[in-house]
Amino acid sequence: MMNLFADMHRKVHETLREMQAAGELPADLDLKNVAVEPPRDPAHGDMATNAAMVLARPAGRRPREIAERLAERLAADGRIASAEVAGPGFLNLRLAPDAWRALVPAVLAAGPDYGRSGMGAGRKVNVEFVSANPTGPLHVGHTRGAVFGDALANLLDFAGWQVTREYYINDGGAQVDVLARSAYLRYLEANGREVAFPEGTYPGDYLVAVGEALKERYGDRFVDAPEEEWLDLFRRFATERMMEMIRADLAALGVRMDVYFSERSLYEGGRIEETLEKLREMGLVYEGVLEPPKGRKPEDWEPRVQTLFRSTAFGDDVDRPLKKSDGSWTYFAPDIAYHYDKILRGYDALIDVLGADHGGYVRRMKAAVAALSEGRVDFDIKLVQLVRLFKGGQPFKMSKRAGTFITLRDVIDEVGPDVTRFVMLTRKNDAPLDFDFEKVLEQSKDNPVFYVQYAHARISSVLRKAEAAGIDVSDAALGAADLSVLDDPAQLELLRRIGAWPRTVELAATHHEPHRIAFYLYDLASAFHALWNRGNDDPTLRFIDADDVPGSRARIALARATGVVISSGLGILGVKPVTEMR
């Protein structure tokens, strides 16, 4: 797989080892911090290495001296056009145009696999996301988490991990009893009773159908029955229905989970006790009394003995309760058992995608996972900040379906899944996101979705027109094109961006940051639009020139390669590329 940055990184390291073998550098140097990166200022070349500065002190040499020796050796490589020492000891490398051009046939041959990385080495990672309570439709906040988690899963897959997408169904707590009671009210309503929805029940319309379905199944059997008779039945039924709705919501967004894991199943199998017992043996679970929170003392605080998790041993500021006063578990206890289950399933890495309001929860969960996996499992928690909705610059709150909050469906109905997904990935996960229903549909440069799609559409248009003009645009024909005509700065710039794709994938995957893919695509599209417009000043730079078929083929090959990368990047974001704008 062609990865120019990785190739040059390898080349620099090999050359340094040659210098060690030749006695020009001490044999025991640690090369770990020697990097090959694109310089911030393109005037400094295509790639730069800090080798001389990093090694100067341990080698006991002057940086520029090391850099000069290294430059001499590197200059012998045909791919490297120049190697210049600059500044405090940087070595700036400029690649020969042919090295960049070689990307085109490589990309065409690899197709959608260009940029795929072996970094994950087939290790198993579990990405848990959405995990909304099964008590109603998904709302905007869930939508962002869903898009983020799914794109992250795609990204890790592309980077060579074996990925499981998982949804944790919170069907064990008090909230599903509330759901059952709310469904019961709708059931009474379906049976012709007048009902009121007291505080603490769910009044949303989405339960009307559930009430009717319950009537269909049970008639009026439970209308005057006491709660014990119907609660369990109704809870099961309503939860099932809510999960169907949630699955459908996710499907509408293009998200497919591999595993739906039920919290309740943990209660039934005695798994919670088992997990806590293990922690107790480690001395991390004990019976104790908690200090009241400082500065914000609850009115009814009474010290009492309860089951606690010693998260302070992992840097948390206080130990965390596992049981409520009525003896039932807090949400934290089943969560520990759930994560233990994931550990036992053999994952090398776990990722939780949570709303930002769960921030206080991160440390204790990491503590539990570190303890239960004995530090073997890499565990990352990504907090997703909230989404602020606007319409034409005005805050927007109305929902057609749920009344009180905007649902995922509201968003998709309004702008479609592709726009929703792309826009939600144009911000870092931990930054709040403004989502304007009008702006995201705008066909202009300040709308990144449009801008990237437009580039792809232009490329598709070039291919269509070329074909109509009788030029063979099969990948085989394009891959064999003589690319030496590609020597305009705009063409070389586009090649450089294409060359940066594998590196972008690896960085994004390492940091668990799919937004980097969206920003990369914007830059790539920008380089393409710039080249496109160069054709206005200089007609020889237009992609198609009927009088110059070989040259056209070279330029079209470059466009095609760009299209492959855009399409592949959009694939990670879960967005379908368009072939024409409407």
Add this chain to the structure above:
RNA sequence: GGCCUCGUAGCUCAGCCGGAUAGAGCAACCGCCUCCUAAGCGGUAGGUCGCAGGUUCGAAUCCUGCCGAGGCCGCCA
């Protein structure tokens, strides 16, 4: 009181495991369509990277303290 996330151009935001003169879009100003989609492109102007220390050859980036915004801190998950 403590913990978490954040603070970068007038606005919205990038900034790779520390790297050389801090970037993009919008808004402002000046240009580019007899030409594959101008739904686009080029240029000018605009920043004490919240503040103060520290580590380092080198800090927007790492560490400490402070200021500011949001979130969380036993029986909601």
